[in-house]
Amino acid sequence: MLLELDHIEKRYGGVTALSDGSLTVQAGEVHLLLGENGAGKSTLMKIIAGIVERDAGRMLWQGREVHLKTPAEAAAIGISMVHQESLLAPHLTVAENLYLGREERLPFGWVRRQRMIESANRLIRDHQFPLRAEWRVEKLTPAGKQLVEICRAILHGSSLVIFDEPTSSLSSSETAEVFRIVRTLRDRSVGVIYITHRLDELQSVGDRVTILRDGKTVHSGALAELTTDRIIQHMVGRELSAIYHRDPLPPGDELLRVEGLNRKGELHDISLSLRAGEIVGMAGLIGAGRTELCRALFAVDPIDSGRVFVCGREARLRSPQEAVEAGIALITEDRQITGLALRLPIAHNITLANVRGISRFGLLDRGAQNSAARDFMGRLRIRASSARQLCGRLSGGNQQKVVIAKWLFRQARVFLFDEPTRGIDVGAKAEVFNLMHELARSGAAILMVSSEMQELLQVADRILVMREGRITGELPGRSTQEEIMRYAALETVSEEIR
């Protein structure tokens, strides 16, 4: 047995993050770690990687009990972690990042550049990674950065590598590449712990599974013995009924019409129409221009030509401010960077886009602010200790609900959801979908961008497909993944980052 964790406990202040975490990993297996956000996966991994110390429980490494105090100690015995958000130095090259902190010790801190680059390139060639040691890390795609982290783990001869949601920001061909690497590591009898939210990818990588819920290990066993439904049941603690399917509403007034929109190098001749009560899906591969379209519609980026009509009137939007005033809301794919002020309370964030709505005679009305916040926290079931809690301390799903609440309070009519379920757990996903349905029922028009086709097929009334900045197809809601892929990836599959 490579690693054994036994009844691990961890508290942060008064909050119990982990009350009974157990996990065993063998050399040469891929061990999946599943659980909702807040279930304690990250804490357990941080304990293994020496980022935080456990309060109680035993951790055995190759049969001997260890207490890791720093990531360096963990690395020294052969444990490394590939982080979800890249922890690389962007201004340094791939090679420099690979050897960061582990340069050869020469007098006067001298660094042998050439040798570093050569050995890094040798490693990259060995594994057939699409990388060069001389490249600067800031120029790499998210997938490229992840590869660098993986290289770092391999380079330092780790016998246990932890992958923390490696594919959450990758395209499908990049995902396949990650799987290939994970399997290579396994074949070299490295132990792999693999954390993921994407239940569809389990079968492609895993051997055994451990499921955490509320800080406890609730199930551990071979993957082959579990169905996806059982897994979800373990994760959320009860059965997940089929909640999604709904009957499309009769479409109402046209709330958004786009005619011949162009933006040089990104968007070509986009035309579309959204009606009140509609949920329109937007499918496509990573880089197809879906996020760019959202940004252009929200006037974050200027358009070169084309006309946009909001609620029947032509809108020449020059800034997000004008887009908001016209009634458009953008729920961005990256809520931590563009969606929320993490260091401000929930109440401030919910009212941020509509401060006028809580002002009286130019002064803020705290009572109105707090009652609005409480109202939305109740309606959207935002789990928090109070409206004063800082958004940075909420789970991903709850953060997403705060973002949505912000636009509900602004009374937007056109909602652009860009990857609304990224990084949130199964339960919260269902809630977000329900919210979208409710929004549609109350007369909003919704455009939902998602890379998870299953999701689009479940939620959307019809689906638009984009490829290389163009809308290449429109499908009814009850289509199949194959049909979407035909439009999304007709010629590009083979060319993509390979």
Added chain:
Amino acid sequence: MSGPALERVQVPAVPAKSRRERIALQRLLPFLSLIILFIALTLASPNFFTSTNLSSVVRQTAVINIMALGMTMIMINGGIDLSVGAILAMGGLLGTMAMESGMSIPMGVLVGILTGLGCGLANGLMITHLRVQPFIVTLGTLGIFRGITLIISNGLPVHRIPEQFSYLGEGNLLGVPFVLWILVGCALVTHVILEHTRLGRYTFAIGSNREAAVYAGIPVSFHTTAVYAIGGMLTGLAGMIEASRLMTGQPTAGQGYELQAIAAVVIGGGSLQGGEGSVVGTLVGAFIMGLLSNGSDLLGVSPYLQQAIIGAVIILAVTLDEVRKRRTAAA
């Protein structure tokens, strides 16, 4: 709207009340240190707790304090203004020159304030339109404003000022220094702006996450510029007070004041990253520094050592604040 796993609410295991009390106590730490410092100085020196000395502390700190109020807004916005010392000098100079040329005292003060407003506006417009970091822009304008002030004055101070002008910095109203009234007034207005107006709310939002503020449809450039303009205005007023205390318009006034203003904000819980800070905190910060320097004078501590002590206090204050934040920010 029924989804799974909703009823599970993450609540800390310890009783919420004691936790909240502990956090409140830690937040009061700067305030407590000020009181302790006050009591210690009262015990240590018989000359401390006298009305003459206390009003001199108030007069000495008022200038930095008023500047620091503007700096608080700017730093909450996520910016910084290194040019305040130069703005102070320019405001004081132009205000006194206006009086020298025959304008009334209130008009002269107004000229000083408007000069500050103009400088702050220039800073704000450059920061938002050139998209250069505030640190760099105001480092540049620090030189530019100071240079212009020296050119206008030819390097010479303005002396011919009406005698009554000294009332601004040295007079008393209802038994307390006039500047204290001004300070309290400015502090109240700044506090109300920050906590109770849209501008204040946006200031926190911009400092906490500028991108998110843009995406929320907030006119970020406008509100950022406004904050620098208000900061400049307060600095212009501080410049007039400084001029009144010295009874000269000094083109070289205010050198190094920017660092003292920043220090006051930081000791009071403000952060260079933005999104944090408060008027009360800044006042406490400025008074802690004022008392330290006054106390050192009274106790005969060498002025050289004084500087080192204040430097150490800045680091200590911020360290304690960081510890507090780390503790309260449980995963």
